[in-house]
Amino acid sequence: MTTYRIELEGDILKVGFGSTQATGDRIVCDVAKKLDEMIATGEIPGGSLIKINGRISVLVSQVLGDKLGKLYDVIAIFDPKIGDKGLDRYVVTISRHPDYRVGNTLDVVRESQAQTNLKIVLCGFANTGKTCLRDGLKQALLQIPDAPESYFISGCPDGDGSWYSETARRDPDLAAQLKAQYKAGFTPEFAKLKAQEVRGINTPIFVFDIGGKISDENRLIMAEASHAVILVKDESEIAPWEKLCAELKLQVIAIIFSDFHGNNDVVETELPIVCGSVHRLKRGEDVSQRPMVQALARLLVGFCKGE
Numbered sequence: 001m002t003t004y005r006i007e008l009e010g011d012i013l014k015v016g017f018g019s020t021q022a023t024g025d026r027i028v029c030d031v032a033k034k035l036d037e038m039i040a041t042g043e044i045p046g047g048s049l050i051k052i053n054g055r056i057s058v059l060v061s062q063v064l065g066d067k068l069g070k071l072y073d074v075i076a077i078f079d080p081k082i083g084d085k086g087l088d089r090y091v092v093t094i095s096r097h098p099d100y101r102v103g104n105t106l107d108v109v110r111e112s113q114a115q116t117n118l119k120i121v122l123c124g125f126a127n128t129g130k131t132c133l134r135d136g137l138k139q140a141l142l143q144i145p146d147a148p149e150s151y152f153i154s155g156c157p158d159g160d161g162s163w164y165s166e167t168a169r170r171d172p173d174l175a176a177q178l179k180a181q182y183k184a185g186f187t188p189e190f191a192k193l194k195a196q197e198v199r200g201i202n203t204p205i206f207v208f209d210i211g212g213k214i215s216d217e218n219r220l221i222m223a224e225a226s227h228a229v230i231l232v233k234d235e236s237e238i239a240p241w242e243k244l245c246a247e248l249k250l251q252v253i254a255i256i257f258s259d260f261h262g263n264n265d266v267v268e269t270e271l272p273i274v275c276g277s278v279h280r281l282k283r284g285e286d287v288s289q290r291p292m293v294q295a296l297a298r299l300l301v302g303f304c305k306g307e
Contacts, residue, residue: 003030004060008044012108015054015064016149017142021286024059031060035067046071048097051090051106053078054149065094073097076106080151080201086110088202118304119198119206121155121222121250123241124231126212128258129281133231134209136287140297141205143288147297148204148304155194155221156211191217198224204304214244222248227303229254229274229296253303254296265292274299 002018004027017027038044050072052064061077068075074097076090082105083089090106122130131154138152198208198221208225210218222228228250230241238255245252254274262279269275278292287293301307 003027004034005054006031006034006038008038011047011049012051012053013044013064013068015052015056015060017055021139024057027057028059028063031063032067035063039067039071044068044071048072049074049076049100051076051078051108053088053090055151069094074100076100076104080203080206081197082200083202084200086202117202117204117206118227118300119201119225120208120227120229120253120300121225122207122209122229122231123218123222123245124212124258125233125237128212128231128233128237129260129278130209130212130231132281132283132285132287133229133256133258133278133293134207136281136290136293137207137297137300139286139288140293141300144297144301147301150205150207150300151201151203152206153197153201153208155198155208155218188217191220195221195224205300207300214240219244219248222250225250227251227253229256231256231258233258253299256292256296265290267291267295270295270299 003020003022004018005014005016007014022030035044050068052075056064056077065075073095074092075094076092078088079091082091086109088108088110090108092100092102092104092106095102095104122134124130134152134154138150141147141150198206208221210221222244225248228241228245230238230245230252232238232241232255234257242252252273256274257277258281259277259279260281262277265276265278267274267276274292274295276292276295278287278290281287
């Protein structure tokens with residue numbers, strides 16, 4: 001199974017991580033091999049401008065820049081955080097062309113608007129496992145063939161970027177150390193910037209988590225979502241978040257109990273909303289194969305495709 005997907009559509013190179021998890025060393029080798037094959041067969045012909053759209057790690061970006069920079073005068077990379085409704089925005093990162101400068105933005109109107117754009121907030125009180133669920137859902141979506149493109153971020157300044165779970169699986173002490181360094185205060189300024197970021201992201205499936213309390217800052221960020229998943233430890237925690245979601249006009253698509261000491265998941269219903277429990281949401285563990293995580297991933301794909 002491929003670790004990274006690459007396909008050229010017009011002047012846009014569509015890229016993304018494959019359905020199998022792999023370390024960076026293997027991924028960059030696969031990327032380099034695939035690019036060499038596409039260049040040799042003429043699938044990537046070279047020219048003035050190429051745009052890159054999809055999920056790119058720092059390591060992959062280096063390979064793409066090296067290979068494509070020899071064939072194209074200008075490389076521009078899609079930035080999901082600065083787009084607008086119906087509009088993709090690309091940032092020029094490499095240029096040897098007089099009409100383009102590094103840092104210029106290029107706007108591309110999306111050809112098809114048929115696909116729904118979901119903005120899902122994972123909400124619930126502290127220590128329910130929202131970050132772990134977010135990372136497991138991210139991997140579960142990658143494993144679904146032909147799933148719409150997805151994008152995940154953290155909506156709270158707690159140091160839990162997308163890197164955290166992968167790092168914690170390999171080196172828990174290093175992950176804890178880096179998290180402590182990155183952790184910041186939850187200020188009104190942070191909330192405004194995060195809300196602006198959420199507003200600008202137009203990926204078909206966009207998921208973010210928030211801090212574990214009902215606050216003005218979280219309210220501001222959540223208001224930019226369209227749907228909500230509520231993660232709780234007991235029945236009493238549901239009502240406050242349902243009330244907030246109703247006030248913000250967010251459609252609740254899942255209510256999930258986090259059963260840390262449990263031995264298995266329980267999927268009670270999948271329609272009209274996902275209900276049940278997920279067990280042992282522990283940092284550093286891959287939970288993408290848990291039945292509840294898989295059910296939630298299927299629900300998001302179905303919603304996005306209008307099924």
